[in-house]
Amino acid sequence: MTFWRTFLDLLLPRHCVMCDAELNASETDICNVCLCNVEYIRWESATDNPFLRRIWDKHDVEAAGSSLYYNSLSDLHNVFIAIKYFRRPKLGLRLAQLCFPYWQNLGLAKDAECIIPVPLSMARMLKRGYNQAEWISQGIARQTGIPVNAKILVRSKHIRTQTHKNATERWENTKNIFSVRKNAPDLNGKTILLVDDITTTGATLCDCIRALRERFPTINVHVYTLGFTHNE
Numbered sequence: 355m356t357f358w359r360t361f362l363d364l365l366l367p368r369h370c371v372m373c374d375a376e377l378n379a380s381e382t383d384i385c386n387v388c389l390c391n392v393e394y395i396r397w398e399s400a401t402d403n404p405f406l407r408r409i410w411d412k413h414d415v416e417a418a419g420s421s422l423y424y425n426s427l428s429d430l431h432n433v434f435i436a437i438k439y440f441r442r443p444k445l446g447l448r449l450a451q452l453c454f455p456y457w458q459n460l461g462l463a464k465d466a467e468c469i470i471p472v473p474l475s476m477a478r479m480l481k482r483g484y485n486q487a488e489w490i491s492q493g494i495a496r497q498t499g500i501p502v503n504a505k506i507l508v509r510s511k512h513i514r515t516q517t518h519k520n521a522t523e524r525w526e527n528t529k530n531i532f533s534v535r536k537n538a539p540d541l542n543g544k545t546i547l548l549v550d551d552i553t554t555t556g557a558t559l560c561d562c563i564r565a566l567r568e569r570f571p572t573i574n575v576h577v578y579t580l581g582f583t584h585n586e
């Protein structure tokens with residue numbers, strides 16, 4: 355395998371998503387130097403941290419975690435763009451597999467019934483062909499053995515990119531856009547892990563939680579996003 359990888363790399367060199375250096379046969383997507391230099395989030399608790407404080411006043415959430423600091427100027431910008439827009443969703447899966455054990459050790463997703471990715475609208479799904487949150491969820495599933503259920507939440511409308519909107523506009527824009535499917539299993543009294551690629555204001559996650567709690571008043575919600583940004 356390594357021989358063929360080395361051979362293929364000679365013909366078609368692969369490059370690091372972060373620094374553009376040529377990858378060697380043992381590296382995938384990101385070179386070892388960049389992987390070592392990434393600033394991983396190491397909050398000490400899954401039940402009291404900046405992520406939870408961002409969404410606590412809006413909704414009760416039992417636990418939350420995130421793994422990579424992100425802003426549009428950081429080296430990780432290219433990584434998230436590749437995952438979301440340039441058909442590299444496997445990169446999200448691999449990063450989630452690499453990063454989630456830290457949070458698993460702190461009790462995130464403990465006893466979770468299933469992992470629920472934040473859904474895309476049908477129009478966006480048809481255009482992009484994949485949901486990056488679902489791939490990140492699959493990475494967590496491989497690590498934890500908890501199944502992914504992408505058929506519980508549905509996104510009823512597509513909203514334009516929120517990149518240039520301020521926090522208030524984002525909150526207004528993401529009100530009541532998610533709902534729970536009629537035939538979803540009963541999740542009352544169960545714990546679920548809600549997953550997205552990046553959280554900025556938390557508005558998208560909070561609307562998902564609103565929809566889940568309206569249907570299942572006693573659900574326990576844990577939340578994980580691969581990226582966490584201070585851009586608000």
Ligand SMILES: [Zn+2]
Nearest residue numbers: 370373385388
């Ligand atoms: Zn690199």
